[in-house]
Structures are given as C-alpha cells and as structure tokens.
Amino acid sequence: MLERTFAATPDRVFAAFTQAQHLKHWWGPRGWTLTHCTVDLRPGGRWHYCMTCIDPTQGDFHGMNSWGLGVYERIEAPTRLTYTDHFSDEHGAVNDQMPATLADLTFEAVPGGTRVTSRSTYVRPEDLQAVMDMGMLEGIAETWDRLAEHLS
Template sequence: MLNNGMASSVENEKVLVLERVFDAPRELVFSMFKEAEHLQHWWGPRGWAIPVCNVDFRPGGVWHYCMKCEDKNQGDFYGMESWGKGVYKEIVEPERIVYIDYFSDAEGNTDENLPTTEVTMLFIDLGGKTKIVNRSEYVSAEALQTVMDMGMLQGITETWDRLAERLNEVK
C-alpha cells in the first residue's frame, strides 16, 4: 500500500515494513532521530506535541517521551497524553538504529498490556535523498493487529509527513 509516498506491507503476519524516500541527505535524516530538539518538532501525528522528550542515544540508552494532543478538533483525544519508551539495542551512524519500543507511563514503567515492538530502521543513501526502511516486528499477528486497530498506520503517515516538513525547514 502506498500512502503519501510511504509504502507499507506486512511480512510473516507480524512484521510491519514501512518505506519512504525523504528529500534530504542521509546524515541530516539520521540526526532527526537522535536529537531531542529535532524529535520535538515532528514526532507524533498532527495535532500532537512532545512536551517531554529525553534521549540517551547510545546502545542501552533510553528514549522516553510524552505525546500530548493539543488539537481541540480531535474530540476525546484533546488533552490526552500517550507515553512511550525506546531502548536502543544497536546504533550504526548514519545507517541503522535498532530499538525496542514500549508503551509506558510518565515514570518510564512499561505497559505490559500493550504490544512491545522491535524496530529496525535503515537509512539508505540515495545521493542527496534518503530512503528509510522501518521494520517493526511484533510478538504475534494479534499484537500487530492491536496497534493497527489503534490507528498506528495513519499516525506514522502523519509523523513521517511532519518529518518531511521539518527536513525542508532545516536543510
């Protein structure tokens, strides 16, 4: 499926693969994922802000953040907070980031009731442009379906649109 330049597919019923080309050099695109000051400008769907974003960008380091809905037009979501936590497993600058993605609370405790994901992001140099290949592996097809039912695909599409806009602002 292609959505705003983003291709998505499912492998083995439990791996969601997303691909998109960004019109910016690989080093710049990679930096958008490692620096809190960048992440706060684009991470999350439209209408959501990142009031908390702590990044310890190293293997074993933790990225802990809060997304908060600031758009009154989003009805029941307005004012809602969604906390997340990533634990970095592998970082190869500017080629690859591997991390475990969790739903969490404000203290960073993981929510065992929601799916955990192993995310592998590849940053492929296309000579001034960068292709991101994002592989999110869930423990089961049911876990993947849970996040799909939560609207994750629309959320990531809007997030990557915001990333493209941020790249245009800073390049």
C-alpha cells in the same frame, strides 16, 4: 515494512530520529506534540517521550498524554537504528498490557536524499493487529509527513 525517501542527507535524517531537539518538531501524528523528550543514544539507552494531543477537534483525545519508551539496541550512525518501542508511564515504567514494537530502521543515501526503511516486528500477530486497530499506520504516515516538513 514502511519506506520513504526524504530530501536530506543520511546524517540529517539520522539526527532527526535520534536527537531530542529534532524529535520535538515532528514526532507524532498531526494534532499531537512532544511535551517531554529525553534521548540517551547508546545501546541500552532510553528514549522517553510524551505525545500530547493539542487539537481540540480530536474530541476525547484532546489533552490526552501518550507516554512511550524506546530502548536502543543497535546504533550504527548514520545507517541503522534498532530499538524496542514500549508504551510507558511518565516515569518510564513499561506498560506490559500494551504491545511493544521492535523497530529496525535503515538510512540509505539515494539520488535526491535518504531512503528510510522501517521494519516493525511484534511478538504475536495479535500485537500487530492491536496497533493497527489503534490507527498506527495512519499515525506513522502523518508523522513521516511532519518529518519531511521538518527536514525541508
């Protein structure tokens, strides 16, 4: 579980998580940018995106594309968002060789802004270990730092 308070209303924070015009400004760790982002915000709808490494200091990662596909399951604007995040290709075909993440986010108004709580669930313990080994925890920390900057 990850939790962070952002200095913005639940409506603004929820919009940042669900609208392409916002996601393009903050989704991904530092040195990466969204070069493709489409959002169909409805249960069963898809969020298809590509993160591209634009940081030449990241060695072999520089110029790399990482495609993802989120499939929305539950949408209760602006308080809850649940989706399964898959690795995919540029056509949105799911890569079954990589672990999928069931992401359940809540957005709660608190003094000073909105507390976002993210609970990620994996089918097998090995799937969680695989994403941890990829640096996902560091990546999400940088991503949420970028979200805080975008909202300010």
